[in-house]
Amino acid sequence: MIQNLGPRIMLGGLLTAMAATFAVAQPAPAAGRGAALYVSKGCYECHGLAAQGAFVVGPALSPLRPPLAVFSAYIRAPVGQMPPYGLAVLSQSEVEDIFAYLRGLPKAPGAAQITILAPYVAKPCEPAANHETCGQPPRAPPK
Numbered sequence: 001m002i003q004n005l006g007p008r009i010m011l012g013g014l015l016t017a018m019a020a021t022f023a024v025a026q027p028a029p030a031a032g033r034g035a036a037l038y039v040s041k042g043c044y045e046c047h048g049l050a051a052q053g054a055f056v057v058g059p060a061l062s063p064l065r066p067p068l069a070v071f072s073a074y075i076r077a078p079v080g081q082m083p084p085y086g087l088a089v090l091s092q093s094e095v096e097d098i099f100a101y102l103r104g105l106p107k108a109p110g111a112a113q114i115t116i117l118a119p120y121v122a123k124p125c126e127p128a129a130n131h132e133t134c135g136q137p138p139r140a141p142p143k
């Protein structure tokens, strides 16, 4: 009886190994690949790790508004300081993965929604406001 189980255990092990190999061979979802490319291709250097944009360096890419065709055309031939990403460094499917990643990012809360930052958020300028101080953040947060 015990001897008969040997081949079954081996077959079970083989099937488990095959399943593991199959799972590894499955392509990661586009957004997952895009997240890795966003870092490895250096987008984050200028646009921020959460695509939030960085003052002076690169605009926010989240929420991402342009459709894929516009996004893709811009990356190939940017008009300003951004370096062009040609096909040799970024394939079209890689552009699509990054697009999927950026489109899938959850909306980040604004500074006004973050308790510790809220006191620093500039007040909007109302027509009757004091125009020397409106639009300026307070110098020190209220205690």
Ligand code: HEC
Pocket (backbone or CB within 6 Å): 038, 041, 042, 043, 044, 045, 046, 047, 057, 058, 059, 060, 061, 071, 074, 075, 078, 079, 080, 081, 082, 083, 085, 090, 098
């Ligand atoms: C060296 C800095 C730098 C890197 C690296 C960089 N960008 Fe940019 N990117 C910019 C700047 C600066 C702009 C603003 C316009 C300009 O100067 O081209 C921009 C603009 C853009 C825009 C247009 C945004 C808009 O609101 O008009 C997109 C889309 C974009 N970048 C995507 C990417 C992606 C995707 C990557 C990585 C593959 C990347 N960028 C890498 C600096 C960079």
